[in-house]
């Protein structure tokens with residue numbers, strides 16, 4: 232493998248949800264820069280790589296992104312095979328795009344490797360089908376946290392008819408609830424809040440839009456968690472089918 236940086240998604244936490252390509256990159260890596268949300272268990276695939284934690288707990292507080300950029304560049308220029316390992320997918324709220332661009336601008340070869348993003352994993356682990364036929368026509372991934380403080384178009388989200396999957400929302404439950412209600416979303420819209428998705432200590436809290444903040448507080452919901460908002464988040468999707476939605480034919484349920 233020639234000297235380059237692999238921007239690799241480690242998936243949501245369960246080490247078995249790692250891709251084969253991610254495993255190959257880890258096996259061949261000389262240096263692995265690892266984010267906080269990555270399960271250390273995936274490092275068993277490394278064969279003697281130097282492991283450098285670069286998440287917030289890794290000690291780079293002041294300008295973390297610039298620091299990480301410089302580290303990647305330094306090792307790549309030394310001819311090392313560098314893996315930048317991120318939670319979930321590197322390009323879903325993971326800065327994969329900006330890191331890839333920056334590295335390419337500095338003459339470094341970059342390869343991106345998908346990971347299973349937490350929003351999709353969390354839903355599936357809780358038996359939520361994000362685009363359940365006849366119930367949701369799509370899914371929208373959003374972050375409740377923006378660096379520049381800019382606001383989402385909540386009305387469009389509330390009325391778009393897609394399932395909402397919200398990242399980084401634990402500290403913003405009040406705003407999310409208020410904005411979606413103000414945007415016209417039904418107060419009894421089901422909500423699922425999934426903490427530590429795919430890990431042995433995964434927890435899920437089901438509620439509805441009006442009660443979600445209280446429910447999360449009673450449940451002591453903590454980050455990392457994703458929110459799934461929409462009819463598909465009802466406790467049992469079988470109930471949705473019982474409510475008169477089209478039954479699956481034998482070949483669709485196969």
Ligand code: SAH
Pocket residue numbers: 243244268317318319320321322323324325347348349350353397398399400425426427428429430454455456457
């Ligand atoms: N690139 C990552 C997202 C990073 S943003 C991905 O694709 O999954 C960090 C946010 O992701 C957290 O605040 C939380 O909302 C979500 N998250 C990451 N891992 C999670 C997990 N195991 N369970 C629930 N949410 C998770």
